[in-house]
Amino acid sequence: METVVSGIRSTGHLHLGNYFGALRNFVAIQEQYNCYFFIADLHSLTTHPKPGDFHASVKTILAEYLAAGLDPEKSTIFVQSDVPEISELYVLLNMLAYKGELERTASFKDKVRKNPENVNAGLLTYPVLMASDILMHRANWVPVGKDQEQHLEIARVLARRFNNLYNEEVFPEPKALVFGKNLVKVPGLDGSGKMGKSEGNGIYLFEDDKAITKKVMKAVTDSGPTEPNSEKPEVIQNLFTLLSLVSTPDTVQYFDEKWNDCSIRYGDLKKQLAADICECVRPIRERIDAIYQDEDYLNRVTRMGCEKARESAAATLKLARKAVGFSR
Numbered sequence: 001m002e003t004v005v006s007g008i009r010s011t012g013h014l015h016l017g018n019y020f021g022a023l024r025n026f027v028a029i030q031e032q033y034n035c036y037f038f039i040a041d042l043h044s045l046t047t048h049p050k051p052g053d054f055h056a057s058v059k060t061i062l063a064e065y066l067a068a069g070l071d072p073e074k075s076t077i078f079v080q081s082d083v084p085e086i087s088e089l090y091v092l093l094n095m096l097a098y099k100g101e102l103e104r105t106a107s108f109k110d111k112v113r114k115n116p117e118n119v120n121a122g123l124l125t126y127p128v129l130m131a132s133d134i135l136m137h138r139a140n141w142v143p144v145g146k147d148q149e150q151h152l153e154i155a156r157v158l159a160r161r162f163n164n165l166y167n168e169e170v171f172p173e174p175k176a177l178v179f180g181k182n183l184v185k186v187p188g189l190d191g192s193g194k195m196g197k198s199e200g201n202g203i204y205l206f207e208d209d210k211a212i213t214k215k216v217m218k219a220v221t222d223s224g225p226t227e228p229n230s231e232k233p234e235v236i237q238n239l240f241t242l243l244s245l246v247s248t249p250d251t252v253q254y255f256d257e258k259w260n261d262c263s264i265r266y267g268d269l270k271k272q273l274a275a276d277i278c279e280c281v282r283p284i285r286e287r288i289d290a291i292y293q294d295e296d297y298l299n300r301v302t303r304m305g306c307e308k309a310r311e312s313a314a315a316t317l318k319l320a321r322k323a324v325g326f327s328r
């Protein structure tokens with residue numbers, strides 16, 4: 001079975017865009033690949049988060065991903081900082097990563113521009129740490145969005161460089177796992193083409209019916225169709241796209257017909273959409289709450305994940321140390 005590695009940022013919450021987008025694919029690939037999913041808490045140290053906030057944000061993220069379908073029996077789900085082998089591999093790879101190539105990454109340049117007062121070495125070597133995450137489990141595949149492609153390319157370069165320098169095929173070259181047409185793009189309700197955290201238009205899995213309904217009822221619309229069977233403008237198509245994700249085909253067809261004969265009332269459409277989003281989110285939210293309360297379960301998940309991840313990591317590190325010449 002081939003191996004997939006994916007890191008999850010340690011802060012933030014899951015919204016419908018994540019849920020119907022990448023996450024659904026993560027849940028699906030658990031059946032076909034040996035998956036490692038981890039919370040990238042070491043990476044988050046580049047911005048110096050408050051120590052007191054860590055525990056709660058790791059717990060939250062973990063509860064949300066588990067509630068949404070990541071399965072600790074099928075995948076290895078762990079916390080990055082629980083696996084010290086990653087940091088050791090990071091040291092070895094740092095010796096092969098050149099300042100120039102790291103300075104050229106778009107994410108580095110972007111962060112330097114935004115936070116010129118905190119350009120630390122960890123920020124520069126962020127892609128090296130990410131390469132360690134990936135190569136640690138000798139991954140074949142990494143699910144990446146556009147913003148991470150350059151980082152994956154560095155992981156590929158470092159894998160090749162290591163193998164060449166030490167003349168030993170320790171690391172397979174990790175490839176981008178692209179979900180293609182299986183990656184649903186979820187629109188925002190503010191007329192924008194994408195639901196996202198930075199877009200500020202997310203409907204979150206932790207939110208209750210009231211909060212969700214309020215957001216949906218505020219969705220941007222237009223003044224309505226004037227001719228039968230006309231094409232839907234983007235703001236309206238966005239509502240229909242969301243509806244098609246959470247409602248039955250009958251419901252979508254009902255509103256489609258109302259659109260086509262110009263009798264649609266957006267208030268009704270929004271009410272239906274709100275009710276169906278709530279219906280979809282409610283059981284997930286209840287699972288998030290239950291998992292979050294269950295410290296024992298969360299501890300069991302992370303302990304089991306840590307054990308499995310360290311076993312795989314130790315095996316790789318043994319090969320890497322031997323290649324470098326450390327083993328006696």
Ligand code: TRP
Binds near residue numbers: 005043133143148
């Ligand atoms: N850099 C990724 C992000 O910002 C998170 C990440 C860290 C990651 N290590 C990884 C993703 C390894 C894939 C593989 O989203």
